[in-house]
Amino acid sequence: MKIVLIAEYRDGQMLSGYTELLGFAETMGAETVMFVAGSDAVLPAYDGKLYLADAAVCGEYNPDLHKQMILDVVAKEQPDMVAFCHSSYGWDLAPRVAFGMKAAQVSEVVEVKDGAMVAPACNSKLRRTVTCKTGQTVVTLQAGAFAPVEGGGTPEVEKIAVDGQGRVVFEGYEEAEAGGVDLSKAEVIVSAGRGIGKPENVAMISALAKALGGEYGASRPVVDSEWVEHNRQVGTTGQTVAPKLYLACGISGAIQHLAGMKKSEFVVAVNTDKDAPIGEVADVLIVADLLQFVPALTEKVQAL
Amino acid sequence: MNILVCIKQVPDMESKFKVAANGTWYDNQDLAWRMNEYDEYAVEQAVQLKEQVKDADLTVLCIGSDKVKETMKKALAMGCDRGAHIDDADSWAKEPFEIAGIISEYAKDKSFDVIFTGMQSQDRGSGQVGVLVAEMLGIASVSTIVDFAFDDGTIKAKRELEGGIKANVTVQVPALVTCQLGLNTPRYPTLPNIMKAKKKELLTIPVADVLKVDARMETSAMYFPEKKGGGLVLEGEAGDLADKLISILKEKTSVLK
Numbered sequence: 001m002k003i004v005l006i007a008e009y010r011d012g013q014m015l016s017g018y019t020e021l022l023g024f025a026e027t028m029g030a031e032t033v034m035f036v037a038g039s040d041a042v043l044p045a046y047d048g049k050l051y052l053a054d055a056a057v058c059g060e061y062n063p064d065l066h067k068q069m070i071l072d073v074v075a076k077e078q079p080d081m082v083a084f085c086h087s088s089y090g091w092d093l094a095p096r097v098a099f100g101m102k103a104a105q106v107s108e109v110v111e112v113k114d115g116a117m118v119a120p121a122c123n124s125k126l127r128r129t130v131t132c133k134t135g136q137t138v139v140t141l142q143a144g145a146f147a148p149v150e151g152g153g154t155p156e157v158e159k160i161a162v163d164g165q166g167r168v169v170f171e172g173y174e175e176a177e178a179g180g181v182d183l184s185k186a187e188v189i190v191s192a193g194r195g196i197g198k199p200e201n202v203a204m205i206s207a208l209a210k211a212l213g214g215e216y217g218a219s220r221p222v223v224d225s226e227w228v229e230h231n232r233q234v235g236t237t238g239q240t241v242a243p244k245l246y247l248a249c250g251i252s253g254a255i256q257h258l259a260g261m262k263k264s265e266f267v268v269a270v271n272t273d274k275d276a277p278i279g280e281v282a283d284v285l286i287v288a289d290l291l292q293f294v295p296a297l298t299e300k301v302q303a304l
Numbered sequence: 305m306n307i308l309v310c311i312k313q314v315p316d317m318e319s320k321f322k323v324a325a326n327g328t329w330y331d332n333q334d335l336a337w338r339m340n341e342y343d344e345y346a347v348e349q350a351v352q353l354k355e356q357v358k359d360a361d362l363t364v365l366c367i368g369s370d371k372v373k374e375t376m377k378k379a380l381a382m383g384c385d386r387g388a389h390i391d392d393a394d395s396w397a398k399e400p401f402e403i404a405g406i407i408s409e410y411a412k413d414k415s416f417d418v419i420f421t422g423m424q425s426q427d428r429g430s431g432q433v434g435v436l437v438a439e440m441l442g443i444a445s446v447s448t449i450v451d452f453a454f455d456d457g458t459i460k461a462k463r464e465l466e467g468g469i470k471a472n473v474t475v476q477v478p479a480l481v482t483c484q485l486g487l488n489t490p491r492y493p494t495l496p497n498i499m500k501a502k503k504k505e506l507l508t509i510p511v512a513d514v515l516k517v518d519a520r521m522e523t524s525a526m527y528f529p530e531k532k533g534g535g536l537v538l539e540g541e542a543g544d545l546a547d548k549l550i551s552i553l554k555e556k557t558s559v560l561k
């Protein structure tokens with residue numbers, strides 16, 4: 001079996017996701033080659049063949065051109081599979097490449113079971129096993145699902161390029177607003193999820209955080225609703241945190257949220273739903289209505 | 305301007321799911337159904353674009369059984385002009401390539417200037433349909449947008465990347481965008497608009513008329529993830545639970561010392 005691994009580069013940096021692609025390839029017992037649109041100034045630690053496109057010329061984000069170059073690599077290498085990270089780069093590019101290859105695509109693979117790809121469904125509440133009917137397949141891998149393997153060594157670089165413009169024009173990056181709280185330094189984080197129901201209840205969460213000597217955070221819907229400012233969002237598109245105690249209140253435990261808080265030392269979840277996926281990572285799952293439990297806990301902690 | 309927005313009806317994610325008897329999908333019975341969350345942002349953005357350019361026609365498309373008309377009515381009440389219901393009682397089993405095939409077959413001769421979809425569905429979560437529709441139609445696409453502006457044939461969008469970073473991009477129409485949470489604030493349909501929506505055209509097309517591609521994969525099993533165990537589950541009265549948690553935190557962590 002042969003896999004083309006699609007590594008990522010952004011703003012002068014190699015992103016570390018390729019080590020998980022290597023972990024996946026190891027699980028599959030596959031032979032690999034790698035593709036990246038990057039720069040020869042920063043190469044992945046990979047002891048194999050690397051097809052390198054110059055990001056300064058072909059764009060770091062240029063779906064039309066990147067698709068074409070990957071299809072060229074595929075034509076040359078005739079792999080059984082092309083593997084991407086399930087990231088903003090991967091999920092944008094993978095369907096384009098799959099379409100060009102006439103291949104089936106399995107998104108957000110979390111596991112390989114008897115050779116078949118397993119992906120989550122229904123906000124991670126369920127899992128499904130997928131069977132492909134095409135000879136070649138394209139997969140995107142959920143972040144953290146496959147243990148990273150440090151490649152080591154220096155790749156054997158083959159430079160590639162493609163002509164043309166691409167229809168989507170990249171105009172530049174925009175960094176997250178800095179300032180405000182730095183959740184990455186907090187020892188205790190109490191986070192509010194959509195289960196808090198209404199913006200007035202943020203006060204309840206922040207009061208508990210204060211009583212515990214920590215900060216409060218939030219899941220994305222709470223931030224999107226503008227109940228809490230963005231720099232308190234925990235998750236893939238927010239902050240990555242690693243407190244001693246993470247208390248998730250009314251948070252279901254979608255993978256994108258878990259990605260930001262998995263490194264917490266001790267996790268307590270408060271949820272009315274005993275089956276909420278947050279239960280999978282929680283050391284203690286309190287099955288209760290947070291509107292009753294949170295004030296009760298705050299009062300008792302204050303009285304200590 | 306001709307605009308299309310594609311929506312899906314999905315179960316409320318807080319539902320109690322059961323695996324269906326066939327073992328390959330969840331049981332469709334006893335679930336509360338709603339518009340896929342990502343698609344609500346797509347509908348709102350499509351309606352805003354229609355309001356901005358004035359001279360526009362906005363179609364909402366949904367694939368599914370008769371039941372999905374309820375969700376389509378919400379989109380019509382939010383401001384879509386007409387509905388195209390692709391009648392398919394088995395849509396739940398269709399994989400993204402087939403769904404995209406159906407949509408592009410419907411759209412191919414209608415010269416849509418802008419097509420909106422959600423970035424993914426909440427149930428299947430493949431995140432492929434929008435981009436595949438664009439590939440099939442041979443138009444440009446931008447995924448995961450959190451900001452959208454249109455001026456004189458050019459779309460300016462922000463794509464959401466990881467860690468709070470965004471990419472600014474521009475693209476000429478015709479183009480397709482897939483919408484991410486937080487793109488806008490989806491409106492609630494007002495009562496007068498709900499009444500008006502009842503009179504809007506809702507055309508039903510049998511799926512057989514627009515399904516021209518074959519499936520490339522199938523879901524062969526669906527199941528609940530194995531409980532890894534270890535975690536303590538506590539139930540009871542709030543005050544007692546608080547006491548229990550405090551003693552656990554004292555024992556297992558250093559935060560209450």
Ligand SMILES: Cc1cc2nc3c(=O)[nH]c(=O)nc-3n(C[C@H](O)[C@H](O)[C@H](O)COP(=O)(O)OP(=O)(O)OC[C@H]3O[C@@H](n4cnc5c(N)ncnc54)[C@H](O)[C@@H]3O)c2cc1C
Pocket residue numbers: 123192193194195196218219220221222233234235236237238239249250251252253254255256257260270271272273276288289290291317318423
């Ligand atoms: C590309 C991408 C990036 C994303 N990035 C992030 C990110 O960075 N961070 C993030 O959080 N999400 C992110 N998401 C969104 C993520 O997929 C989920 O939608 C989100 O995490 C869900 O938030 P939630 O758990 O608060 O809400 P829900 O999933 O709606 O869960 C609410 C929970 O509250 C419980 N509940 C309800 N009422 C009560 C009550 N009274 N007491 C106790 N419990 C109650 C319910 O049982 C449920 O489990 C991203 C999604 C995508 C596609």
